Amino acid sequence: MKRMKKFGFGLLTLLIVAAFLVVWIALPWQGIVAIAVVFALWMALTRRGRQTWQVTRVGLATVVQRLGSSSVVVVGIAGVVGVLVAMLAMSDGFAETLRSTGNDRTAIVLRGGSQAELNSILDRDSANVVMQAPGVKKDAQGRPIASGELVVVANLPRKSDPGSDSNVPIRGVSADVWSLRDQVKIVEGRKFTPGLRELIVGKGARGQFAGLDVGRSIRLAGQTWTVVGEFVSNDVLESELWGDTQSVASAYRRGSSVQSVTVMLDSPAAFDTFKASLAGDPRLKVDVSTTQEYFSKQSEGLTRVLRAVGITVGIIMAIGAVFGALNTMFAAIQARAREIATLRAIGFRGIPVVVSVMLETMLLALLGGVIGAGIVWIVFNGYTASTLGANFSQVVFRFHVSTALLWTGIKWALAIGFIGGLFPALRAARVPVTTALREL
Template sequence: MLGIPLKYNIRNLFVRKVTTGLTVLGIGLVVAVFLCVMALGEGLTRVFTASGSENNVLVLRQNSQSELQSGVSRDQVPLILTLPGVAPDADGKPLASAELVVVLNLEKREGGSSNVTIRGIGEKGMKLRPGLTLVQGRWFTPGKSEVVVSRGISSRFKDCSMGETIHFGAYRWTVVGIFDAGGTAPDSEIWTDVEGMITDFKRGGYSSVLARTGGRAARDQFQAGLAGDARLALEGKVERKYYDDQTSTAAPIKFLGFFVGIVMAIGACFGAMNTMYAAVAARTREIATLRALGFSRLSVLISFVFESLCLALLGGLLGCALGWLAVKLALSGVTGTTNFATFSEVVFAFRLTPALLMTGIVFSLVMGFFGGLFPASRAAFTKITNALRQVG
């Protein structure tokens, strides 16, 4: 079948500079907004999906949704650690850490306040989380009211810089180090020694126990052992799954992104349709001439749908560029929201992944396709004789 050269459509787009420009800009903005909101959701999701290890098991009180709601008493800890499946460390002791999690209401640098997780860890706590690096200062010394703060929290909250003191009523902690956890959950936390924290907060026990297991079989064995002891009333969750379950924190943002994106896309699609109808109307004679030259209806239809797709693709590319620029320039720092599962701040960065950019392009092409289909069919069904007679 005879096809109309694509050059014809592309040149036509550039001839109508103003209309093409306005439409491209409109589609571009819609795509950019969609991408920014989704990048926000993606960044937040990533915190949870990248956190935790498959081999670590987090021991919580039964029915607890988070460490914050959980409680493990001091005398339960030895019972847990002697269950089969727990991997030993080089020194022969179990590779596990009993931890206490408390949230503190701290003032943000930008004003307002939010809850920040402060985690007391045992001596093996660091070994259980190998992804952590110290970027400034040193680790805390147990028993000295010292803390290390994640880079994200340090940049977002007052009194959390290196050398400063976080104080709260009678509590005082000196920041002796800043760490980075590569965008995972600890990046939203402040860490200190668990025993000192129990004293400070007058707690009777721990929140949870994190234990390393030696592989899949050992993990299942350990979890079964926990579940099998009714007196403990504890359960073990794979650490990775524990964080995965919290990804619902990102659901409202993603929902908002889709809601705004889809409604706006329909609006922008109407705009594209307008442009394409005008393009068809302005070229009625041209279309009739093409038809008279022997191009089929289908070629005309495809030609105009293609033109619309090009128009939308330009918008999509512009939108990706705008979104990328926005994320790189204006939204490059870390931001935070509250994870209502743990009732505390999650620090994260916008993440505009290649997959998201592709979604943006596909999104624009869908707009272009529907925006072009009806005008193109009007073009395809132009009556040759009438159109040739028409002036202008």
């Protein structure tokens, strides 16, 4: 019978923990604040609440005496939160870099079935048909604002490891690219001259690769190219080198074909008309999307991997932190057994004891979460890194430690504190007073 009761109690405890985690993960910050306010009112206005506060004060007063063991909880949870937030900041930064590259005012056309520009090819006739389609905006001379583009990959030495080469994308663009991508600004030097072997380099690429300073010459495809300018765009385009489409096509023997056509639309509402006209043209077999949609899709695969890795590593570390909290709080309760027993003997019920132990653990966890999240924000927010993109070339991006990610880290810390404090708290409340007094 006792075994059945223990089994039932254990099962009930696990259900409580599971329900807490499900609800906690789903709660927005407003819900957490509301719970905190209700809890504070309970402690201030009820007898049990005031007892809880008294027991908690006694426990917190002894934290300094237990500094070594308490720091295990703080440091362990700070590590969990730090790793989790850093990985999610990497994922969000990469996705944000690609999402910010496109918009709903421009559309990109690839060969049907192509997943990325490197997998696509469009002959010159098909590119001309795309540029003349309904919905494409015209300039003052009545010419469509469009850019037939090539993307090729070259190997250049990395600044961080001169003996190792990495892939860098070289994009061939037309003169209309400055109207299509008005976020691109020349910050040093000048624009390339069409027809010449001149390049402009993105700020991100210049920071990652050697030999890309303005005025330098580099060898690509067996030919000498001159770097004449540097541009910024605050998106994935900063990872690229740009040159004239015809010059890039000639150097890499691509003939008159292009890999994609990017067009300016009359308005975002014109996209459906533009797409329908191309889908209904028997001469073409193409995929059409807004540039916003295209670049967002390019980030999905790696973003999912980074988030999955971050959460998996976070869970593994969180399990270790939970056991650390359990050991710390069981030891603290053992050291305070006479004190807790005395409180219960003079009228303090089990609920104040349980809540006070859990509150102490969650406060330590909160401290660890704030430290971990704060360190990541200071060190990594805006930190520049690079990784392989969907087109197997270097993509330079910045970590983005948002308020939402910091809040996620704090929620994880409090969840660990809740689980780590629950079982020691229940044990403290269930030990008979006479037994606790007799053991010491």
